[in-house]
Amino acid sequence: MGRAPCCDKANVKRGPWSPEEDSKLKEYIEKHGTGGNWIALPQKAGLRRCGKSCRLRWLNYLRPNIKHGEFSDEEDRIICSLYANIGSRWSIIASQLPGRTDNDIKNYWNTKLKRKLMGLLPASHQRIAPYQHSSTQNPPSSFPSHSSLSSSIYRDYCNNSHYYIPAPASSFPCLEPISVPSSNYTSTSTSTTTSLPFYQNHDPLVNVSPMQYYPTTDSSMLVFGSETSCSSSDGSCSQVSLGREIKQEETGFQNFMFGDQHMNKFMLSQGNMNHDGGEEYVNQWTEKPNGCFFQTQQTALDYDIEVIKQLISSNSSSNNSNNGYFSIDENKTGEKGVYYNY
DNA sequence: AATAAGGGCAACCGCCTTTGA
């Protein structure tokens, strides 16, 4: 026994929208709004369409300020950065690109950008990270300090130093912090569209999914690695681990374990200007009693194109219906979360 | 010129989440 259909499929028109239908829908919404009820809208607007279809048509095509056409390098960069961190969360990615719809970005990624990354970028244009360890090397035994990693790498990358081979202008110039609207992620967030800096989890010791980034009740922190649901009454939280487990022996800072894939590090962070106008790099990792790491400052947004490539590869080879990026394992529960302030 | 193959994109499908009665 399946779910009841949202509309009478036999009596609704499907397929491409005609200009007449477009103008009817547009006119109706401009005059009356959506009324908060898409299901009832088509009838009121005199359309023989499913409400969902109307919604999609409006959101993806008819609503004002929709941008169509070529994506800029800047947009490419943002898409890649976010994809590297959160995977195919198109609506979130779209929220960072004014005028672009999730559908647009999804199509663009699947048809062009992915190919661009996988096929057109010559190896010589891909970044060579100085800290990238070989598979025979032992991973760092302890959590690294900031100075050895993010900030210097970021500067080097931006300056096209010997650590990095300059990328073509059309690929990925120096990256900058990206924020995501907090309202998307947790019931503890406000309804405003305040943006939160968007960080990759670096804690190798926990069962982690970079897709999870929740503002906590402490507004200065983000929690990674676990889906946190807090009951409104007592404030207690249960956490459901969503990521695939990271093997203990693969706990190097720059190496995540996603399924069977080693992932080179990538990171997003936030610059902090000091009084001299220069950037201040004071990343400090502090382990809390509960095993969570806190980073007090971080300055670089950085990722390795290999990360994206491997994500693409793992996606395409995965049988997981959940887009192959991260599977939700609801049977796993954990107490650990990783907190970052910003 | 005809046809096949590939690419691009709008639209649909179905699942999950949210909302409100």
Place this chain on the structure above:
DNA sequence: CTCAAAGGCGGTTGCCCTTAT
């Protein structure tokens, strides 16, 4: 608190156009 309806989202499909043979 429960449950159904609606909204939202990501994955997939299928049509149309372009390019290659």
